[in-house]
Amino acid sequence: MKFAVSLTMERFSPDMPMSKVKSNLLELAQMADEGGFETLWTAEHHTIECTISPNPLMTLTWLAQHTQQIRLGTSTLVAPYWSPIRLAGEAALCDHLTGGRLEFGIARGSYQYEFDRMAGGMQQQEGVAYLKELVPAVKKLWAEDYAHDGHYWKFPLAAGVPKPLQTPHPPIWVAARDPGTFDWAVGIGANILSTPLSAPAAEIAVLGEKFRKAAADHPEVPRPRLMMQRRTCIYDRPDEWEVAVRHAIDYGRAFENLFQNIGTVENGFPEAVPYESVKGKDNYNPESIRKNLMFGTPDEIIEKLEDYEAAGVDQYCLGLTFNLPFELQKKTIKLFVDEVMPHFAERDRAKAVAVGR
Template identity: 45%
Template sequence: MKFQLAINMERMDASLDMKDVARHTLEMVQMADGGGFNIVWAAEHHALEMTIAPNPFSILAWWAENTDRIRLGTAVAVAAYWHPIKLAGEAGFLDLISGGRLEFGIGSGAYQREFDRMAPGLKQSDAWRYMQEMLPCVRELWKGDYEHNGEFWSFPTATAVPKPVQKEVPVWVAARAPITYDYAVREGCNIMSWPLTRGMDEAETYMGRLNEAMAAHPGARRPVMAMMRHTALYDRKEDWMVPVRAAQRQLGQFENLFKNLGDVKDGFPKQIPFEDLGNRAEYDPKMLHDNLMFGTPDEVIAKLKQYEAIGVDEFIYYASLGLGLPEQKRSLELFINEVIPAFS
């Protein structure tokens, strides 16, 4: 099993200075670079302090300049917010300046709140159509001159400038629904999946969807299958509630965005009180501890072995869950020093 890091610049409230957040994020990426992680991912989100990522390529260029070997991925570039020529060129430039380290992740986008601002009138549930038109268009622009007349974009002959230095840029899609697994296999894309706070049965469901997609496309290349979980390690078992409390707070804000309640002040979403949540069972402390990648190094190794056993190729360590900055660094240090060697 290989390991990837997903990390955002994040502030849960205004008590953290933005400069400290930026410095911390880069130091975490540098730790992953020297500690054996394969890929680091930067997101795209807008007008939200909990995920400060207005342009994933700017973030990756920053990381590229300050790392040596780790590969650099977009998780994900939101198709509907881009023009194909601009997206292809930004990706090509990042691949050029990083020495061919780009991993190109593309997706539909997560929050209706963002679509209301970035692509007014577009429903999040319809955004997959933009992604499925965008990806083949970008791939053609990477090859050379290409004219496009599609449903969402049309332009005369153009090409990506600059082009990627890799002969074939690895492409990733975020997949949960069966239709997306089928698309990934058909189009030769790797898959990143996220069971949110659900149990191993959800992870097993995703692996089943991959197997069904492979059966529907005989002879297709099997995608690399990566699975993401919120991750936090600690030295003492009795500290198990520290990351649980952080996750409850962050997930309460996530619910606000997911339901598009409109209760966001100066970029900070209000946390929905637990008593107002219809899905309170998804925030139960023991459930969060058991389902998420929380634990001592030995506990986390045992959890990861379950993912390895069902066929997950790479694990995405999701570091951003509102945990304190020192606790985040100690967690990553424990993972690098004690967990990764168990899978060498």
């Protein structure tokens, strides 16, 4: 199992200057690069300060100039916001500007608040139809001249310019939770980005089974990779969990606002849905959050990661963007690099030696 980190510029107060937001992201990205993480993922979002990433391809191009090895992925581009020609060209150019380190992640989109402003008010669930038309068109534009006559886009014979640096194209990843999306994505040869959100550990196995079934149903394509992401915070002592849980709850209340479109957003800052309206939900129970999310000491994190490994996860991604204090974000990366990653590296070496005997 490899490891990745999800990072995005985030701002929860107008008192936080963008210069600091930018420098924080860069420092974390360089720590991840130097620490040996496989991939850095960053999302696309619009009009909200808590996720400042109107074009993740631009962010990744910038980060590529300040990192050496880490792969750079979009988690995720939002299909209904793009056109095939524009996306094919911009992603391919990003692949060149990052030295062939682009991982191309795409999704239907999630926040209804954004859809009301970026996609004419369409329901977010309809984004999957855009996704299924867009990705095959982009792949064809990456390969050769192509004319498209679809439901959402139509254009005469055109070239994707430039062509990607990676051949035949950057690895494609599709965000999925429902079986239909798993099946479609695996069928076109895409890898899977998924998350158990705040659900109990049993959800990890459920998502792993959806992936295994999709792979078994498509023997005609090589087995793709499965990435799972969970909010992550690592600390030295077990009694330090309260800070992480408090920030997860507050961030979740803002997420409910954007996802369900049930609150207000002022100057890009979403209000947190009143705790009274969500406290009955188990995923807002502090003890459930502490148990379900990737919160814990290094030893506790290692034990929790075994559930992901058992589910067939190829890459576990540390979700660090939930208004966690910057020093705690840095501490999480450092403890993961110093105490968690060596555990798995040593075990992998032992397995390799055993196989070689």
